[in-house]
Amino acid sequence: MSPSQQDAAVSVGFIYPDHAAEDDYPYAEKLLGGTARLAVEHIYGTDLHAVPELLDLGSPARLAEGAGKLAFHDPAAVVWACTSGSFVYGWDGAHEQVAALSASAGGRPASSTSFAFVRAAEALGVRTVAVAASYPDDVATLFADFLGRGGVEVVGLSSADIVTAAEVGRLSPDDVVELIASRDHDDADAVLVPDTAMRTLALIDALEHRLGKPVLTANQVTVWEGLRLVGALDTSPAVPGLGTLFRRKGM
Template identity: 45%
Template structure:
């Protein structure tokens, strides 16, 4: 993603986990404050402008308020603004102006339902869900693009404005454009949104069509152009002209 997004440095600190299973209790342990704070020194030495906890269920299982408390604790520990992947998903859905989403989940039905409740707390409706019920992050990471496409297509609904793939273990970075071509609508993936959330916190912008519509460059309206003739200046704004 650093290659796709020129002039953006993405520092990754890997949190240590003894169990990468997708059981709810194991996922909750990944987001414990002391575990997240363990990488503070490395991130500070790297000069990080902001920090995003790159986990789906390790954040949203704490609930809407709990996810914000988790991010606030991380911000206090590192000394810069902080957020998480699920909070970034909410911001990204709002940025795209979407109202209803479809959820393509690698988690169990129970964990997926917790994500739907998290979205509901953010006033985001869910058109439908598909839960693959994988056993671990390692299993999700082993999926190839074809299986990711199958999951996204299975989750999609005609009434959904956007399809969400919240799991950061899935290898989706750089494939968002292809997924959107398949589904004919925006697709938000865990890793894509994690980076976008960091850029939002750092008040920076970056563009790459391969990362989907979320990273598509927004064209600014044309600036007024002075056209000289007949000894008078005429200003054109694209909606007509007037004499001065």
């Protein structure tokens, strides 16, 4: 990105837990062609896919720390780039989490990956979904409950029972494709993949071609949600390589 492009690009900040698949964000920034700067800062805690640990990971104190780190980038909006660390709070609790994050970010618009899934499904007119979760069953069920509160019906729910985000981040591209494709359901309008620790962006177009339906993945919808918050979706052209969500009318 040239200096002039950097000056013109909108800046969105992402709080990412630990390290796993954060390279999806510079990949997305490249595909966006200089229209946005996607700043990523990290917070740290245990990476276990277990409810008590996830509640701690998404706590107000940890997210305030992340917002403080992002202040250097002066983002126009902030997104908590973690699905399980947001839906684990439930529908109402996740709203409170986002409100606290906005306050910690100086009143900037804020959201999380869990809300990004609901809004992306709404934008595409998706009503029924299959969920290809990497989590254990109890955590995956909480995501299905969250989607239901958002008006999205889960007609197929599967869990790979992977205990840590680090393990998810080490999955090969072939493993990721098989995990997702094998969890499709005939009655699903789309397949949802709720883990920001999973590298998916470079695989979405191929998956959609194979399945014949939209595939919404955690890092994909998180980037989309950040752009939505700053109004960048209204004027942006379609973006090849990031799936149906980024090719829809209005992009």
